[in-house]
Amino acid sequence: EAQVTQNPRYLITVTGKKLTVTCSQNMNHEYMSWYRQDPGLGLRQIYYSMNVEVTDKGDVPEGYKVSRKEKRNFPLILESPSPNQTSLYFCASSLWGHTEAFFGQGTRLTVV
Amino acid sequence: SQQGEEDPQALSIQEGENATMNCSYKTSINNLQWYRQNSGRGLVHLILIRSNEREKHSGRLRVTLDTSKKSSSLLITASRAADTASYFCATVMNSGYSTLTFGKGTMLLVSP
Numbered sequence: 580e581a582q583v584t585q586n587p588r589y590l591i592t593v594t595g596k597k598l599t600v601t602c603s604q605n606m607n608h609e610y611m612s613w614y615r616q617d618p619g620l621g622l623r624q625i626y627y628s629m630n631v632e633v634t635d636k637g638d639v640p641e642g643y644k645v646s647r648k649e650k651r652n653f654p655l656i657l658e659s660p661s662p663n664q665t666s667l668y669f670c671a672s673s674l675w676g677h678t679e680a681f682f683g684q685g686t687r688l689t690v691v
Numbered sequence: 692s693q694q695g696e697e698d699p700q701a702l703s704i705q706e707g708e709n710a711t712m713n714c715s716y717k718t719s720i721n722n723l724q725w726y727r728q729n730s731g732r733g734l735v736h737l738i739l740i741r742s743n744e745r746e747k748h749s750g751r752l753r754v755t756l757d758t759s760k761k762s763s764s765l766l767i768t769a770s771r772a773a774d775t776a777s778y779f780c781a782t783v784m785n786s787g788y789s790t791l792t793f794g795k796g797t798m799l800l801v802s803p
Contacts, residue, residue: 583733612790621779621795622734637790669733676790677721677783682733 581606585670585683592660592690600655600686602670610676611653612637613645615666616685622669628653629676660690695723695780695794703800710767712797714780715760721783723756723763724791728777737765737778742785770801 583604592598604611612627614637624637628647642664644656653672657664670683698713714723722741726734740747740756740763747754753766767774777798781791 610790614793619795622793624790624792627790667731671734679724679736679739680726680734680781680791681736684733685731687731 583670583672583681583683585686590688594661594690595659598657602653603651604672608672608674611672613655614669617666662690665690695782697780697794697797701798704770706772706801706803708770710770710799712765712778714763714794716782719785721785724781725765726779772801772803775801
């Protein structure tokens, strides 16, 4: 079954404690991206990757890092999380950046 | 930066009625896509319409695109309670390498 898998689904952490949210896709897609969704603000893109070892900033990259060492995986790293990064995070993949996107189920992150 | 803006923000109808949501955008697009999100879940792709297309159908969904007015509409006919969800338009701009930019969504409530 074609899917994008994110882990964990829920995470509560403390300010400053590094964390990683994993994302994996099984569709051999070139393009992957991370979004955050906040009430009243819709989905905003954090980072995206057009291929292995190729990443670029989206609209709200501050406080986040990503890596794309393998085609199927695109982890999101928060080196020093802060409360304003409390949000619902989605990973997505698509064949190309302009084609149909497949979304993971989301990671609800709370930073206290 | 957000390009698409959905209207209305919220819509409440009875089962069997039609639901129409609109999306306006600012710059020239390559394509426009509609997605659905059940509460707190991942987004699901509904339909993609290219800039040279004016109308597309998929089951009970009908999407129109008016590039002269920079607007699109999503019509759901004969709504069901299961259609209750948030609906987002996402645009791919026509300049350089572009990715999906989402609007803030329309929340649709279909009452039995």
